[in-house]
Amino acid sequence: MGIFSQESSNHSFFAKAQRFGKSFMLPIAVLPAAGLLLGIGGALSNPNSVKAYPFLDIGWLQNVFAIMASAGNIVFANLAILFAVGIAVGLARTDKGTAGLASVLALLVMNATINALLIITGTLAKDNLAGVGQGMSLGIQTLETGVFGGVVVGLMTYALHKRFNKIELPPFLGFFGGSRFVPIICSFSAIFLGCIMFLVWPHVQKIILGMGGIVDSTGYIGTLIYGFVLRMLGPFGLHHIFYLPFWTTALGGSEVINGQLVEGTQRIFFAQLGDPSTQHYYIGISRFMSGRFITMMFGLIGACLAMYHTARPEKRKVVGGLLLSAALTSFMTGITEPIEFSFLFVAPALYVLHAFFDGCAFMIAHILQITVGQTFSGGCIDLILFGVLQGDAKTNWLYIPMVGIPWFFLYYFSFKFLIQKFNFKTLGREDDEDDMSDAASASEKDGAGYRADLIIEGLGGKDNIVEFDCCATRLRVTVKDSDKVSERLLKESGSRGILSSGNGIQIIYGPQVTVIKNEVEEQLHLE
Incomplete structure (x- = not known):
């Protein structure tokens, strides 16, 4: 990595x-x-x-x-x-x-x-x-x-x-x-x-x-391209810019509901959610939302199992704990970065394949007219609220597990084959002797302050940090001199992945990133 x-x-x-x-x-x-x-x-x-x-x-x-x-x-x-x-x-x-x-x-x-x-x-x-x-x-x-x-x-x-x-x-x-x-x-x-x-x-x-x-x-092909581009923008943190116009503006369609013009797929869905006369939810939901459930609840879980089975036997215990927590996070909440960044840098080809599969999932959801909406991401919580509780007649939600189970095996067998064929260094297959448990438990060694100190030192010290913030799963930092950034120290702090371009640094930790951000800010004495 x-x-x-x-x-x-x-x-x-x-x-x-x-x-x-x-x-x-x-x-x-x-x-x-x-x-x-x-x-x-x-x-x-x-x-x-x-x-x-x-x-x-x-x-x-x-x-x-x-x-x-x-x-x-x-x-x-x-x-x-x-x-x-x-x-x-x-x-x-x-x-x-x-x-x-x-x-x-x-x-x-x-x-x-x-x-x-x-x-x-x-x-x-x-x-x-x-x-x-x-x-x-x-x-x-x-x-x-x-x-x-x-x-x-x-x-x-x-x-x-x-x-x-x-x-x-x-x-x-x-x-x-x-x-x-x-x-x-x-x-x-x-x-x-x-x-x-x-x-x-x-x-x-x-x-x-x-x-x-x-x-x-553009029909179904356009839906596939939408899903593919959305997933490819994810590592750069730019996917919000891409999908929000479809979710919140007329680019995602418009409907007149109760005499009011409502624009944007997500806004249409929530307007229809409160309208008892709705017989079936807006078809745009199947193009710009519903495909996520197939990938996040099933596909990436198969990828996790493939990485677990291809890991070295002596490392499976540690790898299993990491992948299990990442899989549960993806299944329940739809937050996928902990899984994706485990193979993005070591095997970019797997990520491109994942993006293509995700695009296909969107296309299949469009073909089957699956109209399960969502608030933030495509996890089990949203599926229950906006699929199961709304009824299959309105959402066709039963197609999600019907497609999702084969999707699980599609990810599992394709990832397992490619990892073994090209000897990709996914979790538990690294050539180096780095102890993964150290990365997973940096905060347990000497308390939260130890992890925060590692991150600050890994970013080149307090004086090298210009801006410091976070999103749902990653720290977003601007530094004065990117040459002072130490990947080794950031990895030791528990980072799942690092992305840098110029002086903009993104460090992926997962859903606990807000806790990490607060720890670092306390060390930096930032307001």
Whole structure:
């Protein structure tokens, strides 16, 4: 396993893309909890569910479910502000609170400006808002810019914050300098942004709808390509940028539900989840979501078993514990990085094959019209909430295990054959004498501080760390000098894999990464 690096400046494309992708994780992090509320509340308060399961027909219990559904729904109805704040806060290097406040003000001002222009031009719709591309956002009738509008506001806020958060004004205006100037300049800039959006967005809506038509016209092959590209972007932490437009904008399709235009596969699914008249969920779910369950719950479990059986007998005990925890994580939650990074660097060909299989899984889900939605990833929890509890008539969820079991053996036999044929150095097959148990238990040797010290030293020391953050499974770090990074020390700390390009470093640990991040920040004395 090695560090892939190349010479580049501190502002390399990879580093910028990594930070941009990381900024999406903040708003995304709230979606699983909101999805659970909406999924459980919506499913169990649905009249059809109550009819099927009479024991649910208890007044106070239905009230609880209704509250849960309402609490979850409000999150998905306000994704624009979540992304505006999340991107501004995620990208800002300092003074993140000001960036978040400024982004809220900017989004309000932008939508209010659009509303005023709709009134002035006499184009403010009185009814059927969906039919003319308008909707309600934060209590304001405006153009339906959705998540794109939030992203644009977040990026604008970040740029203005970076430029003006340390500005010094003349003494008589000194009170408004520095951080206080950022919300002011963002609010004024949002007026111009609102004017631009008013003129441009109707045309953008037409283009997006046209792109959606192109995607539809590619049929099953297009679905395969979607799944393949999505998986190939995973190691670079850029997969969020790729799939979010399909999940949250008109690129993933649009449907009129209860008289409201809903755009984006995930948003359509959750709107239909609360609509008792839904007979079968939106077909786009089968293209952009449902294939994940086949890979994450079955395919990669087969890959784990193949790596276990091809490991050296004397190392199987350690390898078995690592692979079992990774397999359970993938099966239950759909978080796959612990498995994928165990073979990505030592056998890239296996990863390409995995990406192709994943694309095929998406295509099969499309062919079989499997419409099991999800909040974050394709694990057992989401399958139960958004497949089993919704019924096979709406979701065709029974096809998932029917396809998944053969998929398990497809991964198992293909991985086992290739590992043995080409002698890939997967877990337990390494030539070196590194003791894997050391990597797995670094934090147990001398406490959490030992692991944090290893990571800091492996990154070249405190003075070499410029930015330090994490996503769901990996640390995301920007360093001054990548030559000071020690793969040996990072591996000793328990890292599953390391990816570097220029000064942007990603260190994969798995779901416990937030704990590791807190340990390191305590050592660094970061706020």
